[in-house]
Amino acid sequence: MQQALKRQGVSIPRLGLGTFRMASNVCQPAVESALALGYRHIDTAAMYANEDAVGAAIAASGLPREEVFVTTKVWHDQLAPRAVPLALEQSLAKLKLDYVDLYLVHWPAPGMDMAATMEAMMALRESGRVRAIGVCNFNLAMLKTAIETISAPLACVQVEYHPFLDQSALLSYLGGKGIPLTAYAPLAQGRAAEDATLQAIGRKHGASASQVAIAWLLEQPDVIAIPKAQRPESQRANLDALGLRLDDADRAAIAALPKTLRYVQPAFAPDWDAVPA
Template sequence: MQHTLKTQGVSIPRLGLGTFRVPNEDCQPVVESALALGYRHIDTAAMYANEAAVGAAIAASGLPRDEIFVTTKVWHDQLAPHAVPLALEHSLAKLKLDYVDLYLVHWPAPGMDMAATMEAMMALRDSGRVRAIGVCNFNLPMLKTAVDTIGAPIACVQVEYHPFLDQSALLAYLGGKGIPLTAYAPLAQGRVAQDATLQAIGRKHGASAAQVAIAWLLDQPNVMAIPKAQRRESQQANLNALNVRLDDADRAAIAALPKALRYVQPAFAPDWDAAPA
């Protein structure tokens, strides 16, 4: 299995550590543990309010900065062109870093001037404060606007993706553009552990249902995953999923699971079913 994906001049470890809902006061030891185990891709966001802890963990690790891939995100109320660079500076100050490897628009905002926002993101990349840019939670029409109309150099698209949610249309589009998809909530917020099909596949491979879900995502050529794991044992188990090899029978069984279960649906989410123009 390929362990990194190259996109827009950066190389991203395919398995990262997500930190959503890891409070700042708990986050530093969690990230320190992950880095000690070998994680080199850490995902945070301004909205998570834990960037300071992530930065402290990176500093405490003693690892060279260029060995750690750090992603953070700008919240949807900061997408005006003048606000985007200010948001980045706040994030960098909390992280105590000179740059981030990937800066993402966390959610689209209704009525946003996408061209102006993307231009602001591109300017940050040109400045060297951001090595690559991308977006989260864009539907297909929004992505086509960003990539095809505006020409934004999108390095990856981060969306909810797990064995219970179909993202085939998005993956087909991204695959044609050479843009990877990063799966957040890859364990369906813990629900994969209780799934009988995934448990049965796991027994066959000496793995857990969660490891099967991660292996299924990383079995796909253009997909990365950022499961959250606070306990060291869970972090190690997720890393061990890199060694699980699924077969065609496993893939068929997972393909037959329900595929319309979306668990991250805030009031401000876009229309996921909007058809591209």
């Protein structure tokens, strides 16, 4: 069994399958393959336009619903209090599920009424249509507001995180609150595979550079990773990374890599360096 983190009443498998930029016709066989290989955490979003494929794959797997941890997300143009539950119902209809395990605010919206949005998210949790809630792409100032002012019971915070991007401040803050960090783009959108340092570490261990990146993330306490992988071979390799053990020399080499490379930076992204009040 995969290791899982238990928070806010849910148990989140530490390695999941990301489905960003997977069209439905590709997504369904990919999710079916992942579930057959042993994945039990599938990450999708309304914006990915593949929730129907994820739901079809879960149905085809024959697995009991409670064995598959399903995450989906509400897009930033649907954060008004009345829009949030409607967005969830649309997602549930496409997934053909009665509930999702984790529902996330996908991106913060400029000028959003965070308190009202989080109250709407919490109401969904109370309704049972959502087992747990969280946020993606919030900067530290936003997170402090959500957690300390609004008292939102966040089960995880999902952000870009890989060996080329420093998230130590966020990890330190979340660690103090007992909230896991879910790393999306954990392979830096494929760039980890081409990195000479990660390749060299991989050769030492009989592993790939991508496996090294995943192992580095998952050896950190309270970090979850959701690499995208369409081919069964890649999915299996990512699972095998769970057994890779790095040493101090490996960690020092990874620590020396550049840590300022952010690859997901849409025009509506928040100011990542905003200082909390």
